[in-house]
Amino acid sequence: MTTCLGFAAHEAHAALTPIRFERRALRADDVAIDIAYCGVCHSDAHQVNNDWNNTVYPIVPGHEIVGHVTAVGSDVTRFKVGDRVAVGCQVDSCLQCAPCSEHQEQLCIHGPTTTYNGKDRQTGEITYGGYSEHIVVREQFVLRMPVNLDPRYAAPLLCAGITVWNPMRRYGVGKGSKVAVVGLGGLGHMAVKLATALGAEVTVITTSPGKxxxxxxxxxxxxxxxxxSAAMQAAANAFEFIIDTIPSRHNVNPYLMLLGREGVLVLVGAIEPLEPIHGGLLIRNNRTLAGSLVGGIQAIQELLDFCAEHQVLxxxxxxxxxxxxxxxxxLQRNDVKYRFVIDMTTLRDVALL
Structure with missing residues (x-):
């Protein structure tokens, strides 16, 4: 085991403060990673504040991790010391069930092991995330960072990026697709950038003219x-694909009306009950209302490679x-354009206090 310095919350709505904790010893299929950058996600704040009623304290958040390999277990074949790597929202799963075998580890029937506030599959110990010096992760959940992808800005791809990329790929967004993005925050801005890079015609739907x-x-x-209302009526049936990034309860009916025949609206932001949905809007035009949860390791690697090729950051x-x-x-005031990233080398200053 190794001692690790990080930042943790010890109760709901408490400030994050320095903490020292133990990382597990390297297993045969583990990769040890020094963390250089870690993204700050809205779900970090939700989890720290126990908004989902499942937080175990103390909690060390962070699931958008970029760093380099410092050690590997005896069975590791894909990575070596010095490799630049990344870690997203999961650090383990059963790897045996149907979703796992189809590269959808995030949908593991037995539940994926989340990067923080999860339970280690072997010991049951609570996992601690990327607001820390280093982390130990099972090899299958470590991602290769392309050499031409700037590590300073890549971290949010591991959650915000894959959250919007996965449904775009599933529903075939590509050249000439008519896509709408509802909301222009951390998720929405990535949806715009990625849909544009895929060749889609992109419309942002917002309540704010200033955006x-x-x-x-x-x-x-x-x-x-x-x-x-006049502009919304004029846009009826205009889109093939809508990605809804609004993070709270809202009325999706006005957006369903914008879908054309066989159109799909995918929810990626609101993890709570919605306003009542008018069934007639789904039946008309054979519309689909769907949801999507981050993505599997193969999809995240595809995203990182795509962003490196097209310089989407x-x-x-x-x-x-x-x-x-x-x-x-x-973050609570939406006062960021569009994601925070922590320079984790600044932990060295904390260690001197």
């Missing part, structure tokens, strides 16, 4: 104001670890 310039700068072709604000509580406060 129009930002949307176009990110690559959107059009902006549709959802509180403009999240828009990030780099912070020191000492500023994480301020970042959480700003």
């Amino acid at each position: 129009a310039d930002d949307a176009r700068t990110l690559g959107a072709n059009h902006v549709l104001l959802s509180n403009d 999240p828009s990030c604000e780099m912070i020191d670890i000492k500023d994480i509580n301020t970042a959480f406060e700003r």
Whole structure:
């Protein structure tokens, strides 16, 4: 076992403070990783605040991890010391069930082991995430970082990126697809960038006229104001694919009306009950309302390779670890364009205190 320095919350709504904890000893199929950068996700704040009623304290958040390999177990064949790697939302699964065998480890029937606030499959110990110096991860859940992908900005691809990429690939978004992105935050801005890179015609749907310039700068072709009833009526049946990134309970009916024949609306933000859905809107035009949960390891690797090839990177604000509580406060106010990334080398300053 090794001692690790990180930042943890010890109760709901508490500030994150330095903590020392133990990482497990290297198993035969493990990879040890020094963490260089870690993204800050909305789900980190939800989990710290116990919004989903399943948090085990103390909690060390962070599931958008970029770093390099410092040691490998005796059975590891895909990585060596010095390799630049990444880790996303899961660090293990059963690898035997149907979803796992089809490269959808995030849907493991027995439950994936989450990067933090999960349970180690062998010992039952609680997992600690990437707001820390280093991490130990099973080889099958370590991702190769392409050499031409800037590690400073790549971390949010491991959650925000794959969350919108996975349904785009599943439903065939590509050249000429008419795509709408509802909401322009951490998820939405990645959806715009990725759909544009895939060759789609992209419309951002927002309530804020002030976001129009930002949307176009990110690559959107059009902006549709959802509180403009005339514009919404004019856009009826206009889209093949809509990705809804709104993170809270809302009414999806106005967006369903925008889908054409066989159109699909995918929810990726709201993990809670929605407003009642009008069944007639689904029946008309054979529309589909679907959901999507991050992605499997194969899909994340595909995303990293695509982003390296097309130089698609999240828009990030780099912070020191000492500023994480301020970042959480700003996150709640949507005061970031569009993702925070922690420079984890700043933990060295904390260690000197």
